[in-house]
Amino acid sequence: MITDDSLKRLGHLLNNLYLCTGIKFGLMDENSREVYTSSYQTAFCRMIADEMGGYERCAACDGRALSALREAGVWGKRKYLCHAGLYELALPVTEEGKTVAFILCGQILDDSPREEQWKRVLERCGWVSDKEALHQAFLSLKRVSTEQMNACMELVQACISEVRLYGMEADLERSDTQRLKSYIESHYAEPLTTERLCQALNVGKTKLFQLCAQGFAKTPGQLVLDTRMEAARDLLRNTARPIRTIAQAVGFPDENYFTKVFKRAQGVVPSGYRKQNGAYAVNVSYNKEGASPFDTDSHS
DSSP, X not given: OOOHHHHHHHHHHHXXXXXXXXXXXXXXXXXXXXXXXXXXXXXXXXXXXHSTTHHHHHHHHHHHHHHHHHHTOXXXXXXXXXXXXXXXXXXXXXXXTEEEEEEEEEEEBOSSOHHHXXXXXXXXXXXXXOHHHHHHHHHTXXXXXXXXXXXXXXXXXXXXXXXXXXXXXXXXXXXXXXXHHHHHHHHTTXXXXXXXHHHHHTOOHHHHHHHHHHHHSSOHHHHHHHHHHXXXXXXXXXXXXXXXXXXXXXXXXXXXXXXXXXXXXXXSOHHHHXXXXXXXXXXXXXXXXXXXXXXXXXXX
16 A cells, blocks of 8 residues: 555665666655655756746646646556657556556666757757756756656666555555454453464564554553553442452452552552542441451552
């Protein structure tokens, strides 16, 4: 799945590709907002952008290219000439048939005769004031063969595929985290060892600890204990159940041990917590022997 994080990851990969090839890349979201662009700009493009109205021409050109690509629906790579006569390539980033981003790359020349390309550029850039400086900048432009352009696009496609896998792995991790939380919440009254949690999620011990650390910043034991303490607090606040049965209900067969753990976590024993937090009203009637029909907490 392509997410905002995935697009940032894609921008990072495109920057690495630029560092290797020297070809400028730009990544825009579905609303044509820039997510990433190479900080590098050729001397030629810098001259064009610095000329009065030049930047606006560049922006309008990119806008027209993206509009044309949107209208074409799901399309493959597209090679086109920018308003200044340089070659650029456009590629969609799609998700289930929908375009979610655009990649533009180029500001390059192809491998046709340079003189022919300069003639084309000069015809398109007659509005530029310093033609000699523009010509010198033109001579420094990178030339890329059709074969190299196709290879570059294949590498970009590989980057997009990597990002899709990156997004899928993130989804799977989120899913595993949710499954872990749900399993503990459903089984906290039972013995929950690390081995049992691993079996329930079908993961190894290392993966289990990673899920707990990344999803909850806790160890598996801490996550289980916190879940049990939350359930115990709820039962103490909202039921009249005796401490012994509450201990058993949240996974502590030994009432004394439960009381010790609860006090360490809350700073007060269970009966004290119940009194401090709107104790559930219990009307106790005693039998003839003077014993309560309910178990009571003997800890203070």
